[in-house]
Amino acid sequence: MTAACTIREARTSDLDALVELLGLLFALEADFAVDAGRQRDGLDRLLAGAKNGLVLVASIPGEGIGGIAVGMATAQVVVSTSEGGPALLVEDVVVRPGFRNQGIGRALLARIESWGAALGATRLQLLADKDNAPAYDFYRACGFHSTNLVCLRRTLPRATGK
Numbered sequence: 127m128t129a130a131c132t133i134r135e136a137r138t139s140d141l142d143a144l145v146e147l148l149g150l151l152f153a154l155e156a157d158f159a160v161d162a163g164r165q166r167d168g169l170d171r172l173l174a175g176a177k178n179g180l181v182l183v184a185s186i187p188g189e190g191i192g193g194i195a196v197g198m199a200t201a202q203v204v205v206s207t208s209e210g211g212p213a214l215l216v217e218d219v220v221v222r223p224g225f226r227n228q229g230i231g232r233a234l235l236a237r238i239e240s241w242g243a244a245l246g247a248t249r250l251q252l253l254a255d256k257d258n259a260p261a262y263d264f265y266r267a268c269g270f271h272s273t274n275l276v277c278l279r280r281t282l283p284r285a286t287g288k
């Protein structure tokens with residue numbers, strides 16, 4: 127990763143850039159839809175629940191105090207009964223085209239790993255689109271392996287007003 131790029135925790139002022147990055151990611155994944163309002167709500171919730179969630183931004187110097195966001199990743203703590211303690215759910219890993227293959231994605235995951243280790247987490251887990259071969263290669267290069275599990279989902283109705 128270039129020295130100019132830093133990984134830091136996100137602030138409310140990053141929200142516009144993060145919503146745009148999530149738009150890039152969800153446009154690639156068949157199971158998700160790009161919806162800026164919902165994505166903003168989700169990020170707001172994560173930022174508000176700071177103890178159990180982490181929103182990271184990779185930024186380079188540029189306009190504004192926080193610089194320009196060129197990548198992001200999030201993590202949430204789950205309690206694993208199998209592990210007998212905390213594990214992390216890693217989501218929202220995306221680097222802006224033009225900044226890929228420079229070690230930014232790896233640096234985001236490394237930061238999540240150290241955050242998790244400080245909480246006593248013993249496992250990182252994530253879901254990847256089975257058609258996203260580059261993402262598989264990236265995660266494998268970063269030490270992840272496939273499991274025998276598949277993801278099942280049941281959608282619930284939204285509360286009225288949402």
Ligand SMILES: CC(C)(COP(=O)(O)OP(=O)(O)OC[C@H]1O[C@@H](n2cnc3c(N)ncnc32)[C@H](O)[C@@H]1OP(=O)(O)O)[C@@H](O)C(=O)NCCC(=O)NCCS
Pocket residue numbers: 151154219220221222225226227228229230231232233253254255258259260261263264265267268
């Ligand atoms: C996947 C993604 C986050 C990787 O970020 P990145 O900053 O380009 O990755 P890095 O430069 O840190 O690469 C880390 C390692 O992964 C490997 N890797 C990264 N992208 C790769 C690709 N497209 N194909 C094969 N290997 C890849 C690198 O070679 C590197 O391995 P090395 O250190 O052993 O050389 C980025 O390509 C991206 O945003 N893709 C679109 C969104 C996406 O698919 N996110 C994952 C959702 S599940």
